[in-house]
Amino acid sequence: MKRLLSVLLVLTMILGMSITAFGAKLERTVVEITDGMNQKTEEVYGVNLLMGGQDIYTDVPSLLYTIKGKSRTLVPVRFVVENLGAKIEWNQQNKEATIKTEEKTIVLKIDSAKATVNGKEYVLPNGVPAKLLGYQGKYRTMVPLRFVAEQLGMDVNWIQETTTATVDLPKQSITGIAVEKHKDIPRVTIKTTGDVEVSPIYLPGSKFGGTDRLILDIPNANLNINDSDFMKEGNEIKKKVYDMGVMTIRASLFEKSPREVTRIVIDLALPRGYDVTFDKENNEIKVDFLNTVKNIKMEKRNNADAVIIHTDEIPAYNVIDLGDRVVVDVINAKLKFNKNEMLVSKNGIKKIRIAEFKPDDNYDKDDKIVRVVLDLEKGQSFENVYVEDEGMDILVYVNSKPLQGFNYKKEAVNKSILNLSLEERDTYNEEYNDSKKELRLKIPKNQIGLTDTTLNIDDSMIKSIDIDDADNKYYDITIKLKEGTSYTIKTEDSKKYNIQVEFKNTKIANSKYSGKMVVIDAGHGGKDPGACDNGLQEKYLALDTAQRLNKLLEEAGFNTYMTRDDDTYVGLYKRAEIANGLHADVFVSVHYNWHPKKGITGVEVLYNGNDPYRDNKTFAKIVKNEMVKELKAVDRGVVHRPKLVVIRETKMPAILAEMGFMSNTTEASKAATENYRQKAAQSLFNGVTRYFDEVLLK
Numbered sequence: 001m002k003r004l005l006s007v008l009l010v011l012t013m014i015l016g017m018s019i020t021a022f023g024a025k026l027e028r029t030v031v032e033i034t035d036g037m038n039q040k041t042e043e044v045y046g047v048n049l050l051m052g053g054q055d056i057y058t059d060v061p062s063l064l065y066t067i068k069g070k071s072r073t074l075v076p077v078r079f080v081v082e083n084l085g086a087k088i089e090w091n092q093q094n095k096e097a098t099i100k101t102e103e104k105t106i107v108l109k110i111d112s113a114k115a116t117v118n119g120k121e122y123v124l125p126n127g128v129p130a131k132l133l134g135y136q137g138k139y140r141t142m143v144p145l146r147f148v149a150e151q152l153g154m155d156v157n158w159i160q161e162t163t164t165a166t167v168d169l170p171k172q173s174i175t176g177i178a179v180e181k182h183k184d185i186p187r188v189t190i191k192t193t194g195d196v197e198v199s200p201i202y203l204p205g206s207k208f209g210g211t212d213r214l215i216l217d218i219p220n221a222n223l224n225i226n227d228s229d230f231m232k233e234g235n236e237i238k239k240k241v242y243d244m245g246v247m248t249i250r251a252s253l254f255e256k257s258p259r260e261v262t263r264i265v266i267d268l269a270l271p272r273g274y275d276v277t278f279d280k281e282n283n284e285i286k287v288d289f290l291n292t293v294k295n296i297k298m299e300k301r302n303n304a305d306a307v308i309i310h311t312d313e314i315p316a317y318n319v320i321d322l323g324d325r326v327v328v329d330v331i332n333a334k335l336k337f338n339k340n341e342m343l344v345s346k347n348g349i350k351k352i353r354i355a356e357f358k359p360d361d362n363y364d365k366d367d368k369i370v371r372v373v374l375d376l377e378k379g380q381s382f383e384n385v386y387v388e389d390e391g392m393d394i395l396v397y398v399n400s401k402p403l404q405g406f407n408y409k410k411e412a413v414n415k416s417i418l419n420l421s422l423e424e425r426d427t428y429n430e431e432y433n434d435s436k437k438e439l440r441l442k443i444p445k446n447q448i449g450l451t452d453t454t455l456n457i458d459d460s461m462i463k464s465i466d467i468d469d470a471d472n473k474y475y476d477i478t479i480k481l482k483e484g485t486s487y488t489i490k491t492e493d494s495k496k497y498n499i500q501v502e503f504k505n506t507k508i509a510n511s512k513y514s515g516k517m518v519v520i521d522a523g524h525g526g527k528d529p530g531a532c533d534n535g536l537q538e539k540y541l542a543l544d545t546a547q548r549l550n551k552l553l554e555e556a557g558f559n560t561y562m563t564r565d566d567d568t569y570v571g572l573y574k575r576a577e578i579a580n581g582l583h584a585d586v587f588v589s590v591h592y593n594w595h596p597k598k599g600i601t602g603v604e605v606l607y608n609g610n611d612p613y614r615d616n617k618t619f620a621k622i623v624k625n626e627m628v629k630e631l632k633a634v635d636r637g638v639v640h641r642p643k644l645v646v647i648r649e650t651k652m653p654a655i656l657a658e659m660g661f662m663s664n665t666t667e668a669s670k671a672a673t674e675n676y677r678q679k680a681a682q683s684l685f686n687g688v689t690r691y692f693d694e695v696l697l698k
Contacts, residue, residue: 029163029643031061032596036132036139037111047073048164048572048645049145051083052197053219053261055571057528060140062165065128072128073158073165074142083167084152090141097130097141099148106151108143117151155220157258162645166259168220169195174262175224177249179241182288183366185332186244188266190285196221198285200276201574203581208517208559211247212268214287215581216276221262223253245269245289271392273312275334291315291333293370295566296342296354301395302402303453305347309372309394312336317394318362321382328387328394329357330370337568348380348399374398404449405496408457408465413554414508416461418479422447422497429474430489437481439501442474447497450475460555461485461503483507511557512697518553518688519579520562521589521646522546523656526569531594534668538592539567541671545659546590548681556689576649585696586619587654588684589646592671593661601664602634603627606656608647609640618695619653623687630683631676633660653691657684 031046047062048055056062062075077097080086089098095110107116108130115122115130124144131142146156149167157166176191201215223237230237236252247267254263266287273292278285295310309315311330320327335356342352357371374385374396386397390409395402405421420443422428429442443450455465463480470476481487484507490500508514523542524530530538546562553560561582563575570578579587593604605627607620620638628635636658641647647654659680660667670676 029641031063031135033060033063034134034139036134045163048159048162049075049079050164050166050219050573051079052168053199053217053573054197055573056083057569058140059138060133060135060142062145063133063142064163065131065133065142067126067128070126070128072124072126073145074128074131074133075145075165076140077130077143078140080143080148080152084149084154086152095132097143099143099152101152104151106148108148110141115147122147155259159258162643162648164645166219168259169197170220171260172196172221173224174218174221174251174264176227177225177230177239177251177264179244179246179249181244185368186246186289188246188249188287188289190216190218190264190287192218192221192283192285194283195280196278196285198276198278199571199574200274201577201581202274203578204271204561205582206271207561208582212271213581214266214268214272214274215577216264216266216285216287217254217577218262218264218285220259222260223251223262225251242269245272271313273333273336288334290368291330292336293330293333293354293372294336296339296352296372298344298347301390302406302408303451303455304397304400304402306400306402307349307352307372307374307396307398309396311392311394313392315389315392315394317389319385319387323381324376326374326376326382326385326396326398328372328374328396330372330394332368333370334368335370345377348377348384350375350377372396403451403453403467406448406450408455408462410459410461413460413559414505414557416459416503418465418501418503420448420499420501422499425493425497428499432487437483437485439479439481439487441477441479441499441501442471443477443499445469445471445473445475448475450477460505460508508555508557513557513689513692515559516557516692516696517559517561517582517584519582519584519587520546520550520553520560521575521579521587522562522564523589523591524569525564525567528569531592531662533594533662534665534672536592536662536668536672538594538662541592541659541662541677542590543567544674545677545680545684548678549588549590549684552681552685553688556685572645573649575646579654580649580651584650584652586688586691587646587650587652588623588688589654589656590684591656591658593658594663595661596663598663598665601661601667602636603631603660604636604658605638606641606644606647606658607638608642608644608654610642611648614651614653615695616647616653616655619687619691620655622691622694623655623657623684626687626690627657627659627680627683630679630686631660653696 030043032043034041045064049062058076064071065074081088087100097108099106110132111129113124113127113129133142149156155168172192172194178189180187196218199217203213205211230239236250239249247269250265255261272289275288292312297308299308316331318329353373357369359365359367384399386401388395407419410416426444426447431440450467452469453467466478468476485503485505487503492498524539550560563578564570605620605624607616609617624638647656660671662668
């Protein structure tokens with residue numbers, strides 16, 4: 001009786017709870033749910049959910065619920081509120097959810113196969129009612145997707161191959177594409193016949209010798225462009241632009257079923273940030289190519305702690321002194337992440353505030369500005385602040401200046417540059433010890449201001465750089481090179497006398513894996529924590545392991561790309577499309593497992609065995625064997641999972657590796673250590689290289 005009362009109390013809270021990601025849905029086809037009214041448990045099929053081409057995740061998964069052999073997709077009612085623009089009311093006494101828009105009122109009762117719309121009674125399709133269902137202790141009101149969405153004017157379809165329900169705005173057409181300059185910002189305008197959603201993907205091809213591309217997928221829209229500037233090439237139409245950083249624009253009907261998806265590809269001359277909006281008044285998609293602030297972190301750069309403002313292109317910015325605050329305005333920029341405040345309380349900074357700034361008298365009223373405000377601790381002032389830019393990053397140092405005239409930067413997996421800027425032309429000494437792989441530079445102290453320190457670089461070229469100031473006249477700089485690294489020194493006169501040391505790792509450049517692409521997919525992320533148990537979250541374990549794998553692969557000569565390199569969410573279909581767009585040779589998705597039976601341990605690899613054109617099973621077997629050997633783990637084999645999006649929708653050999661069970665206390669305690677995650681990364685690396693050696697390069 002007490003348990004039933006507690007469940008009923010949950011009902012009063014259900015409608016106020018926000019959506020987050022549920023942990024194990026990515027890896028499992030079947031999930032266990034509990035009926036909140038009678039406490040019966042059963043296993044049902046989980047369902048992927050796409051809204052306007054974007055993945056939607058909930059802490060209680062969307063699922064296929066079956067009554068008398070007939071099934072319907074149920075989704076948490078919060079999805080209706082947050083994505084379909086409705087309001088929800090809950091009647092505790094009658095166990096009824098009322099969904100309201102300006103035009104319709106839909107009433108659904110828990111466990112009733114009937115519903116009313118504006119007072120008219122309907123029998124729900126297949127007799128599948130609204131349900132109160134629980135997953136891993138969380139209970140939510142679940143409503144029939146198709147019935148509710150179609151009543152609210154949306155189109156619903158079903159992708160059988162990946163058990164994915166799609167919810168889209170009513171079907172439209174793409175009727176025109178134009179390029180223009182809008183307030184000094186390049187803009188691509190895409191004309192439509194009505195409201196559409198857009199799912200963008202940015203591919204940084206220039207990192208790998210190609211071209212950067214912005215891909216726009218527009219679901220439930222066909223292509224109806226009659227423009228002589230577009231030439232037909234195969235299944236797509238193409239327009240040459242070569243202006244304002246836009247090279248070409250290509251458009252095609254990317255998918256025909258279960259609903260049409262138009263894909264527009266914009267080829268860019270250089271890396272760019274972008275902002276995509278829809279103008280309802282003019283029925284236009286507007287793509288503005290302007291910088292974006294994508295993240296802000298505290299990092300160590302040039303031997304000092306700094307606030308790093310990460311952007312998507314070389315930034316333009318202003319720095320403003322406001323006494324106890326320092327402002328960095330990033331010009332022609334949009335904010336790309338949701339966090340608006342970061343508590344710091346160290347390095348002279350109390351907190352950091354971030355927002356899109358409405359221009360004041362210092363700017364034009366139409367300027368787009370991201371304002372970053374550093375609130376300084378008591379006793380700090382603008383005199384203690386040093387700001388510089390490095391590539392696409394803005395670096396803000398407070399109370400800790402970087403090495404002056406000294407800059408080390410990794411430019412590629414096998415190339416880096418050390419710049420030393422002397423005040424004027426002067427002599428310096430160079431000495432190389434081949435047996436120790438050490439380069440020593442003696443730089444006159446009166447020409448540059450450095451400090452006694454050791455920089456542990458540890459990239460593909462350099463182990464460390466040691467600066468010794470014991471000598472009265474010279475700094476003694478010792479650079480420890482990694483195996484295969486060579487160097488060249490160039491000097492030039494500009495405003496200062498610059499000594500530039502270029503390092504190249506010829507071992508990496510000449511590697512048999514050179515040019516081979518591995519896309520590394522760190523599972524979950526952002527709003528999707530993945531499995532959570534024993535004080536751990538899967539998304540963090542997966543990311544750390546993936547980053548370690550990335551470093552190993554880079555040092556072996558591979559081209560690599562991570563679908564996420566921080567705690568952000570990336571949709572399942574988007575992960576696959578990134579790998580396809582970069583023409584990856586293999587795809588590795590990194591995960592940690594979970595099971596309700598806490599005694600289960602071991603490692604396993606999931607693969608799609610239905611694709612005759614990809615040797616997924618061999619790849620899975622090789623990687624699994626290396627995981628068992630390196631981790632000394634129980635062998636749970638390779639498992640055929642044909643409906644998992646990331647290993648089904650990819651076009652290259654693809655696997656999903658489960659590195660251990662977070663639900664098991666022993667394996668969780670191991671996974672919590674850096675040593676285990678390094679071994680996990682090493683096992684994946686061993687498996688990838690074996691697959692290339694024994695299959696792809698044979």
